[in-house]
Amino acid sequence: MTLSIAFDATPLLIPRSGIGSYTLELLRAYDKLEHTLRLTMLSNRPLPAPLNLPHILQKTLPFPSRWLWLHTKFSQAIQAGDYDLAHFPNNSAPLNLKKPYVLTIHDASLYRFPECHPWQRKVTIKAFLPAAARRAAQIITVSDHAKRELMHYLNLPESKFTVVHEAAGEQFRPIQDPQQIAALNHKYNLPAHFILSVGTQEPRKNLPRLIEAYAQHIAQDRHLKRYKLLIVGGNGWGQATLDAQIERLGLTKQVIRLGFVPDADLPALYTRASLFVYPSLHEGFGLPPLEAMACGTPVLTSLGTAMEEVCDNGAAFCDPLHVEDIGRHIATLLSNGEQRLDLRQRGFQTTARYSWQRTAPETLQVYANVLASKRHPAHNQHFQPASHPLQISKSYD
Structure with missing residues (x-):
């Protein structure tokens, strides 16, 4: 008997956030493993093509609102279908689901920094998250830092959580093809x-302080002002404030906002950068710094966050709440080629610790443990109990 897993694939919709990258890389890793599961991606809109996931089924259940879809169409499909388990990778799950589910909660920023989230997110996620977390068969989170905070804010025991680290995708590596770099420069x-x-x-990404630090320490420095500040990412909310700040500081020619950039262009963009700066106020993992390090780009990121755990000695760190500290570290790194080269080498060593080839089997093992705990003979026939590793044949090239 083949076990069937339903997977909420809505994070894959464009524009894709960090959670979308996590979802895509996890599914790509699943697709390369030989296992006894039938995986089905479900979404409320057609997923962007091509995803290149030939061994994973895809089903679209049309509905305009992702949030309402989750609690109606998705929930109804799971209840009516032959699914044994569902996985929700984006901090929320339907409260009326009777079948077991695994919930990935990436961080506790809704509790630590509620002012950095729009009111819609507070209503749709924060208000329902405690109940969804309690009802989950198991919660996956992506760092020990996130686990500790979630245990505190959700008042749940440690046994409810499994830490499974993310990783930079295999495509993130230094790009050395001159034609590819030239094409990116032109594009x-x-x-x-x-x-x-x-x-x-x-707001959580702390871009206003980054722009202010750039204005004070880089834009006016005659040796460093040749470095522009390039900001990449889809619009979340609060971007109008950024535009006004850039204009007020007279930086319209020095701060460049590219908006959303396709994943395929990111490795070359990281490679081209002299320095990657990620002063986020709060992250559960912080995937972009790891991607930058994998591409050989020196990284400056935030103290007091999960990035200290994840990046370890592969990055330089600054206080994200103090503009002076951010700016001073940027200026120091841009002025010191030896330090940047050292960070590049240490970054490669750090990223080698993380791999989706480990993340995928560890996540499948969470499914195994949940299903084994239900003590159904069919489940135990296909999965080993929690005290034993899940036997999976790896088919990575």
Whole structure:
């Protein structure tokens, strides 16, 4: 008997956020494994093509609102279908689902920094998250930092959580093809030298302080002002404030906002950057710094966040709440080629610790443990109990 897993694939819809990258890389890794599961991606709109996931089924259940779809169409499909388990990778799950489910909660930012989220997110996610977390058979989170915070804010025991780290995708590596770099330069009209920041443009990403730090320490420095600030990422909310700030500071020619950039262009963009800066106020993992390090780009990121755990000694760190500290670190790194080269080498060592080839089997093992705990003979026939590793044949090239 083949076990069937339903997977909420709506994070794959464009524009794709960090959670979308997590979802896509996890599904890509599943697709390369030999296992006994039937995986089905469900979404409320057609997924962008091509996803290149030939071994994973795809089903569209049309509905305009993703949130309402989750609690109606998706829930009804799971209840009526022959699914054994559902996985929700984006911090929310339907409260009326009777079948077991795994819930990935990426961070506790809704509790730590509620002012950095729009009211719609507070209503649709924060209000329902405690109940969804309690009802989940198991919660996956992406760092020990996130687990500790979620245990505190959700008042749940440690046994409810499994930490499964993310990783940079295999495509994130230094791009050395001159033609590919030239094509990228032409496509985006890139400056010769630039600082890069990547992430959905919303208050939690702390872009106003980054822009202020750039204005104070880089734009007015006669040795460093040749470095432009390139901001990449889909519009979340609050972007109008950024535009006004850039104009007020007279930086319209020095701060370049590219908006959403397709995943295929990101490795070359990271490679071209002189420095990657990610001063986010709060992350559960912080995937962009790891992607930048995998491409050989020195990274400056935030103290007091999960990035300290994830990036370890592969990055430089600053206080994200202090403009002076952000700016001073940027200026120091841009002025010191040896330090940037050292960070590049240490970044490669750090990213080698993380792999979707480990993340995917570890996530499947969570499914195994949940289904084994139900003590159904069919489940135990296909999965080993929690005390034993899940036997999966790897088919990575």
